[in-house]
Amino acid sequence: METAASAQRVTMEEVTALAKRRGFIFQSSEIYGGLNGFWDYGPLGAVLKRNVKDAWWRDTVDLRDDVVAFDSSIVMHPQVWKASGHVDAFHDVMIDCKVCKHRFRADHVPNRAQCPDCGSKDSFTEPRNFNLMMQTSIGPMEDTSAVAYLRPETAQGIFVNFKNIYQSARKRPPFGVAQIGKSFRNEITPGNFTFRIREFEQAELEYFVPDDGKDMDVFHQWVERRKAWYAQYGIASERLRFYELTESERPHYARAGIDVEYLFPWGWGELESIAHRGTYDLDAHVRASGKDLRYFDEAAKTHYIPLLIESSAGMDRTVLTFLIDAYERERSVDPNGKETERTVLRFHPFIAPVQAAVFSLARNKPELVERARGIEGALRPHFRTQYDEGNIGQLYRRQDEIGTPFCITVDYETLGDGSVTVRARDAMTQERIGADALAGYLREKLQR
Ligand code: GAP
Numbered sequence: 001m002e003t004a005a006s007a008q009r010v011t012m013e014e015v016t017a018l019a020k021r022r023g024f025i026f027q028s029s030e031i032y033g034g035l036n037g038f039w040d041y042g043p044l045g046a047v048l049k050r051n052v053k054d055a056w057w058r059d060t061v062d063l064r065d066d067v068v069a070f071d072s073s074i075v076m077h078p079q080v081w082k083a084s085g086h087v088d089a090f091h092d093v094m095i096d097c098k099v100c101k102h103r104f105r106a107d108h109v110p111n112r113a114q115c116p117d118c119g120s121k122d123s124f125t126e127p128r129n130f131n132l133m134m135q136t137s138i139g140p141m142e143d144t145s146a147v148a149y150l151r152p153e154t155a156q157g158i159f160v161n162f163k164n165i166y167q168s169a170r171k172r173p174p175f176g177v178a179q180i181g182k183s184f185r186n187e188i189t190p191g192n193f194t195f196r197i198r199e200f201e202q203a204e205l206e207y208f209v210p211d212d213g214k215d216m217d218v219f220h221q222w223v224e225r226r227k228a229w230y231a232q233y234g235i236a237s238e239r240l241r242f243y244e245l246t247e248s249e250r251p252h253y254a255r256a257g258i259d260v261e262y263l264f265p266w267g268w269g270e271l272e273s274i275a276h277r278g279t280y281d282l283d284a285h286v287r288a289s290g291k292d293l294r295y296f297d298e299a300a301k302t303h304y305i306p307l308l309i310e311s312s313a314g315m316d317r318t319v320l321t322f323l324i325d326a327y328e329r330e331r332s333v334d335p336n337g338k339e340t341e342r343t344v345l346r347f348h349p350f351i352a353p354v355q356a357a358v359f360s361l362a363r364n365k366p367e368l369v370e371r372a373r374g375i376e377g378a379l380r381p382h383f384r385t386q387y388d389e390g391n392i393g394q395l396y397r398r399q400d401e402i403g404t405p406f407c408i409t410v411d412y413e414t415l416g417d418g419s420v421t422v423r424a425r426d427a428m429t430q431e432r433i434g435a436d437a438l439a440g441y442l443r444e445k446l447q448r
Helices: 012-021 043-062 078-083 155-160 162-169 215-232 280-289 315-326 366-379 392-402 412-417 435-446
Strands: 025-027 039-041 067-069 091-096 103-105 128-131 134-137 147-150 175-184 199-209 240-244 256-264 267-278 295-297 302-304 307-314 327-333 339-345 356-360 385-389 406-410 419-424 430-434
Touching: 012 025, 012 315, 012 327, 039 043, 043 067, 043 175, 043 199, 043 215, 043 315, 078 147, 078 155, 078 280, 155 162, 155 175, 155 199, 155 280, 162 175, 199 215, 199 315, 215 240, 215 256, 215 267, 215 307, 256 315, 267 280, 267 315, 280 307, 307 315, 315 327, 339 392, 356 366, 356 392, 366 385, 366 406, 366 412, 366 435, 385 392, 392 406, 406 435, 412 419, 419 435, 430 435
Parallel strands: 067 175, 356 385, 356 406
Antiparallel strands: 025 039, 091 103, 091 128, 134 147, 175 199, 199 307, 240 256, 256 267, 267 307, 295 302, 327 339, 406 419, 419 430
């Protein structure tokens, strides 16, 4: 099995440096010293994240006639979190070093003999529970009656709306409800760049099935579908694993659970959890609200609470995975025999923030600039494009670093015969094709 050490294909320092340099991810509130556990997506990162979410949405919602969309509010009635168990049980156990005051998650310091930060011996406080929900208050009064929470998962918005959704969408189990949105957790120790953060986005699918003996098949079908999704968008299979939780690792109500894990430079980390949650969530809301959330099967004239299969993926962790997995340093020998090195992000074309860059060979030749801008403008409605000009070698290097699959150069020949050079990111091959044929060429090459 691969270990964290052998995963050092790329270091986190390299990835974070590139993410900042090229405008993928910045520290939140950087000019004020940053805020631990919060990050901003830059001009390219915002597009990358949108593409990752679109890829999930396309596969989970657009291509399925049995899944409907949803978008619930971040702040919900505090009773939602009481009923779901989050108020009483959504906590991590923490310990503090009495010397350096550093706070740790107890499970992150298995050997409590010495503080990993300051080295003090026997300096830890007794373990205490720390609730991870972020609080806010509603309205002008800050008394306890106004306390509310920022949701720690998007799923509960779907559960409390279960009846509204199935009745308005006229769906009967098996059917699913999908949602992408922000969630908040007051993590004790955020870290590993955007892996463990306090404000993050989740893509969650809640799939409701009748209790007809086929529920485990449906569970495994979703696992296979998610496996195919990661493969389709190019995540290396040797750095991805589907870890089956044992009974003691699962919550008591869960009938099955699989964590999707990626081999990050620091070791395996969870990207997504897929779980068979039985009737636990809807039952809890029926009990707490006193409302009947059962599905009414007209044909059989029976009421029942369906079983639930959930797939819950963190979009920030998935974006980070795409960045790390695509990252490659590559040595090659140029036509003059000189050894060169480049950094390239081998993004899948659907994920790549820029799909085609169009260059003018020179920036001070108006006829070249005008022609190149014209070509870029014609491609723009169909692809994500960017115009640039100057030293072609430098431009290639920059586009390689942001993962652009194709670069198109307009030169003097273009003015004569209308042909351009198309250079492919991965193979670094170059070919000459007519500018008129570009859209068709790119459409074919980018569709994979
Ligand atoms: N509704 C089920 C649920 O929320 P979870 O395993 O607690 O399950 C699902 O969270 C996913 O959300 C995780 O696999 C992870 O990708 C993401 N996630 C959870 N906490 C996170 C955090 N602090 N920072 C970034 N992503 C997080």
